[in-house]
Amino acid sequence: MADPSSYRPSPGQIPDSPGVYKFRDEHRRVIYVGKAKNLRQRVANYFQDLANLHPRTRTMVTTAASVEWTVVSTEVEALQLEYSWIKEFDPRFNVKYRDDKSYPYLAVTLNEEFPRVQVMRGAKKKGVRYFGPYGHAWAIRETVDLMLRVFPVRTCSAGVFKNAARTGRPCLLGYIGKCSAPCVGRVTPEEHRELAEDFCDFMAGRTGTYIRRLEKDMTQAAEEMEYERAARLRDDAGALRRAMEKSAVVLADATDADLIAVAEDELEAALQIFHVRGGRVRGQRGWVTDKVEAVDTSGLVEHALQQLYGEERGDAVPKEVLVPALPEDTEAVSQWLAERRGSQVSLRIPQRGDKKDLMTTVQRNAQQALGLHKTKRASDLTTRSRALEEIAEALGLDTAPLRIECYDISHLQGDDVVASMVVFEDGLARKSEYRRFQIKGFEGQDDVRSMHEVIGRRFRRYLQDKERTGEWEQAPEASGEAPDAAQVSPVPADGTEPREDDGRPKRFAYPPQLVVVDGGQPQVAAAKRALDELGIDDIAVCGLAKRLEEVWLPDDDDPVVLPRSSEGLYLLQRVRDEAHRFAITYQRAKRAKRIRSSPLDDVAGLGETRKQALIKHFGSVKKLRQATIEEICEVPGIGRRTAEAVAAALASAAPAAPAVNTATGEIMEDDDGGTS
Numbered sequence: 001m002a003d004p005s006s007y008r009p010s011p012g013q014i015p016d017s018p019g020v021y022k023f024r025d026e027h028r029r030v031i032y033v034g035k036a037k038n039l040r041q042r043v044a045n046y047f048q049d050l051a052n053l054h055p056r057t058r059t060m061v062t063t064a065a066s067v068e069w070t071v072v073s074t075e076v077e078a079l080q081l082e083y084s085w086i087k088e089f090d091p092r093f094n095v096k097y098r099d100d101k102s103y104p105y106l107a108v109t110l111n112e113e114f115p116r117v118q119v120m121r122g123a124k125k126k127g128v129r130y131f132g133p134y135g136h137a138w139a140i141r142e143t144v145d146l147m148l149r150v151f152p153v154r155t156c157s158a159g160v161f162k163n164a165a166r167t168g169r170p171c172l173l174g175y176i177g178k179c180s181a182p183c184v185g186r187v188t189p190e191e192h193r194e195l196a197e198d199f200c201d202f203m204a205g206r207t208g209t210y211i212r213r214l215e216k217d218m219t220q221a222a223e224e225m226e227y228e229r230a231a232r233l234r235d236d237a238g239a240l241r242r243a244m245e246k247s248a249v250v251l252a253d254a255t256d257a258d259l260i261a262v263a264e265d266e267l268e269a270a271l272q273i274f275h276v277r278g279g280r281v282r283g284q285r286g287w288v289t290d291k292v293e294a295v296d297t298s299g300l301v302e303h304a305l306q307q308l309y310g311e312e313r314g315d316a317v318p319k320e321v322l323v324p325a326l327p328e329d330t331e332a333v334s335q336w337l338a339e340r341r342g343s344q345v346s347l348r349i350p351q352r353g354d355k356k357d358l359m360t361t362v363q364r365n366a367q368q369a370l371g372l373h374k375t376k377r378a379s380d381l382t383t384r385s386r387a388l389e390e391i392a393e394a395l396g397l398d399t400a401p402l403r404i405e406c407y408d409i410s411h412l413q414g415d416d417v418v419a420s421m422v423v424f425e426d427g428l429a430r431k432s433e434y435r436r437f438q439i440k441g442f443e444g445q446d447d448v449r450s451m452h453e454v455i456g457r458r459f460r461r462y463l464q465d466k467e468r469t470g471e472w473e474q475a476p477e478a479s480g481e482a483p484d485a486a487q488v489s490p491v492p493a494d495g496t497e498p499r500e501d502d503g504r505p506k507r508f509a510y511p512p513q514l515v516v517v518d519g520g521q522p523q524v525a526a527a528k529r530a531l532d533e534l535g536i537d538d539i540a541v542c543g544l545a546k547r548l549e550e551v552w553l554p555d556d557d558d559p560v561v562l563p564r565s566s567e568g569l570y571l572l573q574r575v576r577d578e579a580h581r582f583a584i585t586y587q588r589a590k591r592a593k594r595i596r597s598s599p600l601d602d603v604a605g606l607g608e609t610r611k612q613a614l615i616k617h618f619g620s621v622k623k624l625r626q627a628t629i630e631e632i633c634e635v636p637g638i639g640r641r642t643a644e645a646v647a648a649a650l651a652s653a654a655p656a657a658p659a660v661n662t663a664t665g666e667i668m669e670d671d672d673g674g675t676s
Contacts (some may be wrong), residue, residue: 080336169184315338322359327347417443516575617635
């Protein structure tokens with residue numbers, strides 16, 4: 001590990017003009033490329049105190065052994081040079097979207113004497129017009145089959161074309177009218193190229209012109225009583241309409257735009273792109289990348305724009321590019337896009353209307369793509385095994401932790417403090433084992449104390465269950481006091497109370513090999529202290545701090561930093577995120593229930609139906625509180641004993657403070673049927 005101060009340039013050496021810089025390692029390999037409006041300010045940021053740097057940036061500067069830079073005239077030139085160097089050097093610390101080469105495109109080879117329409121995959125070639133990408137190759141072939149009626153462009157391979165030219169006989173498509181047969185001279189090269197260009201214009205979204213022309217020719221042929229020709233033109237127009245219907249209209253103003261959405265977490269990002277031409281979605285693709293550098297959403301968008309349009313020219317760059325966040329230097333990126341297109345390009349965030357609605361759809365696709373990527377990764381047995389082995393090695397465990405329990409605390413400004421326990425066995429979630437806890441030992445906000453209470457309650461229950469089933473000869477005395485059953489019993493995930501002993505091992509009798517807490521050193525220390533107080537010393541404890549994704553161990557002053565690509569870190573992150581989700585869901589439900597609570601909830605035997613009947617009869621809780629027992633008995637289904645219980649509950653509950661109109665100072669009466 002290199003010390004950045006050993007290769008730090010003096011501030012006077014670095015120019016304050018725009019440029020691009022490269023970090024190299026000890027073997028002179030380029031490991032990071034960046035650009036800057038002001039090289040002096042940007043490069044100096046990498047040489048501050050390591051504790052202040054993002055962990056990924058810290059790893060990069062300690063891996064590097066030198067830094068160098070190149071001055072350019074404008075920020076646009078810096079953007080272009082950065083893209084070129086990233087493509088040339090493939091630096092390990094730069095975010096790179098790996099293009100999925102399996103996406104098929106509809107391609108027209110305008111670089112040939114007789115252009116050919118075909119399905120193409122892989123890197124794009126110069127002189128070829130591409131449309132798509134499509135989800136499936138068969139979708140391209142269906143579209144082409146419909147359009148060849150109107151634009152009979154060559155689709156055969158070079159070998160078939162040469163053989164037909166040699167024999168003087170066209171292929172089957174030439175005989176049935178779906179190829180103009182340039183191989184045997186039925187059309188000139190110029191006429192065939194014009195057909196290919198018309199095909200490209202139609203695919204690019206300029207559809208109205210051709211359909212109107214066909215309809216006009218059809219009408220004229222009918223007036224001239226050329227009914228067979230009119231019928232053929234009618235069928236041609238229908239074929240084009242069916243080809244258009246395969247991509248629904250999403251933007252009514254026939255917009256040409258690309259919509260980019262990003263879904264991300266701490267380690268990975270998924271990108272989705274919808275290509276809209278002529279108001280219709282003509283293609284869709286997506287990438288997933290590792291976040292190997294300290295980059296936010298705007299940075300991910302800028303990298304995506306570079307990769308999407310770095311090799312494109314002309315109409316391949318649309319008039320509009322809609323993004324979820326603007327790049328840091330929006331003006332320079334917009335100018336760079338405009339230079340590649342040859343005209344103005346609008347780079348913006350959609351704010352309202354159809355474009356914002358479509359962006360929501362693209363964003364949903366990005367979220368689903370990231371979730372699917374994580375699901376595939378988590379479902380692989382080999383990957384899960386490797387993750388558990390990496391965790392065991394990093395934490396110094398004797399065996400892989402086949403059962404992991406994770407705990408998280410959730411509250412809203414100190415109210416409704418709850419905790420969650422989630423269980424992963426063999427790297428997979430066991431939702432039937434999840435548990436929820438209410439913090440009962442104290443009131444207020446104290447995550448460390450809450451964690452201590454929850455871990456203590458859970459493992460006291462574990463020891464009790466072991467004693468009950470005969471696996472533990474004597475209850476431990478380390479805690480110094482018998483646990484309160486009401487305090488110990490957590491709330492199961494399904495909301496039911498724990499069952500009495502029926503002779504079978506309870507779920508809390510199964511100990512984990514690893515306890516993970518959501519938090520850093522204080523939370524880990526609290527969990528370890530709770531286990532020590534119970535005399536439990538065979539369960540490992542660690543914490544995962546969310547901000548820096550660092551793993552903390554008890555009594556260690558420094559965290560364990562797992563590699564960013566570690567499957568072990570990925571599994572710990574999934575466990576922690578699931579505990580957080582489960583805790584916050586419970587906390588929100590508990591808070592909503594408290595807000596909706598009513599004094600009638602405390603009346604024994606009074607169900608929801610009779611509560612609603614009381615409120616409906618009297619109009620509000622306030623009026624019900626003023627009613628006599630005899631008046632309450634008039635409600636259908638309410639007997640005298642229940643009426644007395646209702647009156648007693650309402651009398652003991654203090655009425656809520658009246659609402660006040662802050663504009664006039666008027667006290668508002670509560671007669672709207674709400675609770676008080």
